[in-house]
Amino acid sequence: MSRLNINKTYKLYIGGKFPRTESSRYYPITNIKGDLIANMCLASRKDFRNAVVIARKVQESWASTSALNKGQILYRIAEILEGRKEQFIEELVLQGIRRNTAQNEVEISIDRLVYYAGWSDKYQQFFSSVNPVNSAHFNFTNLEPTGVVSIIAPENQGLLGLISVIAPAIVGGNTVIVLASENIPLSAISFAEVLNSSDVPGGVVNILTGKREELLSHMASHMDVNAIIYCGTDQKDIKTISELASNNVKRTIFHKKNDWLNNNNESPYFIEKTQEAKTTWHPVKV
Amino acid sequence: MVQKNKTFKASWSYDPAPESTDHIQIKKRYDLYIDGKFVKPENRKYFETHNPANDEIIAEVALAEKEDVDKAVKAARNAFKSWSKIEPKERGKYIYRIARLIQERSKEFAVIESLDGGKPIRESRDIDIPLAANHFFYYAGWADKLAYAFPNRNPKPLGVVGQIIPWNFPLLMVAWKLAPALATGNTVVLKPAETTPLTALKLAEIIRDSGLPKGVVNIITGAGKTGAEIVNHPDIDKISFTGSTAVGKYIQKAVTGTHKKITLELGGKSANIIFEDAAIDQAVEGIIDAIFFNQGHVCCAGSRLFIQESVADVVIQKLKDRMATLIVGDPLDKNTDIGAINSKRQLKTIENYIKIGLNEGGEIYQTDCELPKKGNWCAPTLFLNLSQSHTIVQEEIFGPVLAIQTFRTIQEVIEKANNTPYGLAAGVWTQKGAKLFHLSQKLKAGVIWGNTFNKFDATSPFGGYKESGFGREGGLHGLKPYVKFE
Numbered sequence: 001m002s003r004l005n006i007n008k009t010y011k012l013y014i015g016g017k018f019p020r021t022e023s024s025r026y027y028p029i030t031n032i033k034g035d036l037i038a039n040m041c042l043a044s045r046k047d048f049r050n051a052v053v054i055a056r057k058v059q060e061s062w063a064s065t066s067a068l069n070k071g072q073i074l075y076r077i078a079e080i081l082e083g084r085k086e087q088f089i090e091e092l093v094l095q096g097i098r099r100n101t102a103q104n105e106v107e108i109s110i111d112r113l114v115y116y117a118g119w120s121d122k123y124q125q126f127f128s129s130v131n132p133v134n135s136a137h138f139n140f141t142n143l144e145p146t147g148v149v150s151i152i153a154p155e156n157q158g159l160l161g162l163i164s165v166i167a168p169a170i171v172g173g174n175t176v177i178v179l180a181s182e183n184i185p186l187s188a189i190s191f192a193e194v195l196n197s198s199d200v201p202g203g204v205v206n207i208l209t210g211k212r213e214e215l216l217s218h219m220a221s222h223m224d225v226n227a228i229i230y231c232g233t234d235q236k237d238i239k240t241i242s243e244l245a246s247n248n249v250k251r252t253i254f255h256k257k258n259d260w261l262n263n264n265n266e267s268p269y270f271i272e273k274t275q276e277a278k279t280t281w282h283p284v285k286v
Numbered sequence: 287m288v289q290k291n292k293t294f295k296a297s298w299s300y301d302p303a304p305e306s307t308d309h310i311q312i313k314k315r316y317d318l319y320i321d322g323k324f325v326k327p328e329n330r331k332y333f334e335t336h337n338p339a340n341d342e343i344i345a346e347v348a349l350a351e352k353e354d355v356d357k358a359v360k361a362a363r364n365a366f367k368s369w370s371k372i373e374p375k376e377r378g379k380y381i382y383r384i385a386r387l388i389q390e391r392s393k394e395f396a397v398i399e400s401l402d403g404g405k406p407i408r409e410s411r412d413i414d415i416p417l418a419a420n421h422f423f424y425y426a427g428w429a430d431k432l433a434y435a436f437p438n439r440n441p442k443p444l445g446v447v448g449q450i451i452p453w454n455f456p457l458l459m460v461a462w463k464l465a466p467a468l469a470t471g472n473t474v475v476l477k478p479a480e481t482t483p484l485t486a487l488k489l490a491e492i493i494r495d496s497g498l499p500k501g502v503v504n505i506i507t508g509a510g511k512t513g514a515e516i517v518n519h520p521d522i523d524k525i526s527f528t529g530s531t532a533v534g535k536y537i538q539k540a541v542t543g544t545h546k547k548i549t550l551e552l553g554g555k556s557a558n559i560i561f562e563d564a565a566i567d568q569a570v571e572g573i574i575d576a577i578f579f580n581q582g583h584v585c586c587a588g589s590r591l592f593i594q595e596s597v598a599d600v601v602i603q604k605l606k607d608r609m610a611t612l613i614v615g616d617p618l619d620k621n622t623d624i625g626a627i628n629s630k631r632q633l634k635t636i637e638n639y640i641k642i643g644l645n646e647g648g649e650i651y652q653t654d655c656e657l658p659k660k661g662n663w664c665a666p667t668l669f670l671n672l673s674q675s676h677t678i679v680q681e682e683i684f685g686p687v688l689a690i691q692t693f694r695t696i697q698e699v700i701e702k703a704n705n706t707p708y709g710l711a712a713g714v715w716t717q718k719g720a721k722l723f724h725l726s727q728k729l730k731a732g733v734i735w736g737n738t739f740n741k742f743d744a745t746s747p748f749g750g751y752k753e754s755g756f757g758r759e760g761g762l763h764g765l766k767p768y769v770k771f772e
Contacts, residue, residue, distance in 0.1 A: 064727075131761050133743035134420060141747045141763060144727075226752065235543065242542030246535045248707065249550065249753045269439070269771075277763050279747050280726050282736040 010038045013192035015054035016202015022046050032096050040185050043210035045218045051206040052224055055148045055175040058203035063145050063173035071120030074171055076198040078113035095184050108261055109160045115266050116167040123268045136285040143275040145173035146251055147226035150219035154231040157260050158184030164260045165229055168270035170204055177206045185209040220244035227251035227274050303620040305407045310397050315346040318354055319490035321361035322500025328353040335483055338404035339617050339626040339661040347483045350506035355515040358504035362446040362473040363521055365501030370443045370471040378429030381468055383496040385422035395485055400617040402484040403456055404626030405580050407618050417742060418461035424744035425465035435762055441769035443471035445523035448516040452528045453479035453628050454583040460486050462759045463526050470768040473502045477516060480509040481629045531753050549757030549767040551749055553682040554710030557703035558588030562596045564715035570604045576713055576739040578624055578666055582686040586711035588739055591690045592699050598692045609666050614655045627662035636664050636685030643669050643678040700728045709751030713739040
């Protein structure tokens with residue numbers, strides 16, 4: 001007896017909810033044979049702006065969540081993802097990735113989350129300093145999150161690429177609006193389901209699907225976004241982003257790598273990229 | 287209307303105590319320092335630099351144009367090959383030499399700084415010049431220890447660095463930029479501000495005397511156009527700029543599509559917050575330091591004062607009383623608290639903001655100090671009756687003009703203080719530890735001064751959040767803008 005599968009509807013992930021795009025537009029994702037896999041939401045500028053509002057609203061409280069707690073939440077994401085490993089492998093295979101490549105990608109994704117979970121309560125100690133000033137003051141420098149970050153996720157490695165750029169940003173207390181891989185977007189939205197069941201407060205990670213070409217300029221120019229991470233090599237994109245980012249002296253981070261499997265793609269220096277150094281002075285003489 | 291304070295006038299006055307200028311040597315004309323020599327500009331053009339306290343011409347300075355910038359970049363590129371490979375210990379020793387030579391000639395530099403820029407000799411003598419020497423001394427020691435600054439990363443120099451210096455701390459800003467760039471093995475093309483080029487050119491003499499290999503540091507003078515030539519030069523690897531946010535945004539835009547890295551230290555509108563439980567007299571002294579230090583020509587000046595409502599009257603009265611004792615006048619006089627405004631142009635900007643403040647309904651208070659007839663002067667000024675929407679609360683004035691608001695709750699003052707595109711610095715005055723740390727965490731600014739203000743140090747990273755720029759200068763964090771990783 002054959003049974004008809006239930007296909008998933010892939011929507012956006014904004015503020016801890018799964019809305020359809022306000023524009024009601026879509027774009028189809030097909031397999032190699034040309035059969036429809038899913039109609040993805042073609043997110044609009046308005047969707048992005050809504051996501052920024054929510055990301056801003058929750059940024060302060062996410063940043064003040066204790067480092068231990070943030071670390072545990074990241075670890076929890078890894079736990080849930082581990083439990084759904086087969087689902088993610090199947091989904092990558094569905095999108096045309098070879099099975100053992102897919103398995104490798106999912107496993108490294110899980111390990112990368114654990115890696116950054118571990119940095120949560122350590123990177124401050126690595127990057128902070130007590131500065132021996134030449135006067136009677138106690139003076140120290142520590143890192144604080146830059147704030148709200150736009151991320152244009154890697155186009156290939158739809159799961160691992162996404163996680164490799166989200167994890168260091170959020171473990172540092174930033175909130176993010178991510179544009180998923182245009183051609184391998186399914187894993188991003190399924191990952192949103194993982195986030196949604198792993199104690200990550202709504203709005204900390206917001207995931208959009210759609211066209212780079214359409215959303216890139218808005219993600220770079222929005223005045224309430226503090227930094228933008230771009231993964232890719234398109235010189236025109238990079239130029240557009242750099243130019244628009246200057247409107248509000250936005251920090252720009254460009255990742256030109258294509259392969260996120262390698263362990264060189266994880267380090268505390270990735271966390272530091274969306275951090276600001278704050279120096280505090282106080283007199284010590286009574 | 288302008289209200290003048292009549293109540294706090296001492297019955298005696300200070301005798302003049304001018305610093306001697308006998309031992310100061312200033313040439314009539316300064317050329318460009320390129321490839322280890324002073325050379326004439328290709329087009330033989332010069333501009334004048336004035337003493338802002340009396341409008342007299344101090345010297346003529348070369349105007350660098352495209353050809354000169356080219357020449358300087360070539361010299362720096364050429365020098366980079368050997369300078370980046372020299373034994374790091376040796377590199378450090380050159381920088382130590384520069385620090386020592388500045389210390390030896392510190393009085394001379396202090397006097398020239400005050401002559402050329404208008405700042406009180408007490409500040410140039412006790413702050414600008416010693417801090418500049420300290421910066422070289424601090425970064426000299428990093429030259430052979432960079433592997434410890436960036437574990438697991440193998441830091442390498444960037445190449446040729448273009449550095450553009452503001453006019454408010456002419457030599458100190460040169461030191462902030464030059465010292466870390468040299469310690470990390472870069473070579474430099476540096477342009478001081480057009481109104482204050484002299485101490486940078488005197489530093490060129492020191493650099494020559496130090497035996498630093500030719501071409502490692504090139505100092506060229508000019509205005510915005512010369513700066514743009516540096517920013518747009520294709521063979522420069524990094525631009526480090528301190529100045530206005532408007533120019534900073536221009537630079538960020540100008541380098542798009544190139545390989546150039548940038549560091550920007552831009553404007554500010556820093557909040558200075560006085561709680562009812564602060565040590566009031568110390569806080570009043572802090573307010574004075576925050577806004578009137580260096581005529582208010584300070585990017586991190588505490589130009590927005592927030593006083594908790596319950597102590598507003600007493601703080602404002604004490605502030606007015608203290609302002610009345612400030613001595614405005616000859617920058618070379620050791621008693622002077624507030625010197626000359628750096629340029630006619632800046633004076634106009636400040637006067638225009640004062641006009642706007644009045645037009646928008648602000649209540650002004652200025653001390654009735656006598657201002658010299660010649661030169662550029664502005665009496666210390668404060669404004670009351672302001673809200674967040676007033677222009678003088680929002681925009682950087684870069685002068686001795688304080689915008690005062692009051693607040694009731696902690697949450698309110700955090701929101702008001704953060705409600706600005708800038709994020710350079712903030713001051714908090716309270717005797718309660720938890721309150722201080724709460725504020726220092728919540729304020730979005732790169733430098734937080736608790737119960738103090740406007741303190742700087744070679745070991746202490748400085749730089750802004752948001753539109754106040756990115757990158758840090760000073761301390762360990764100040765090395766990073768000048769290295770790349772493999």
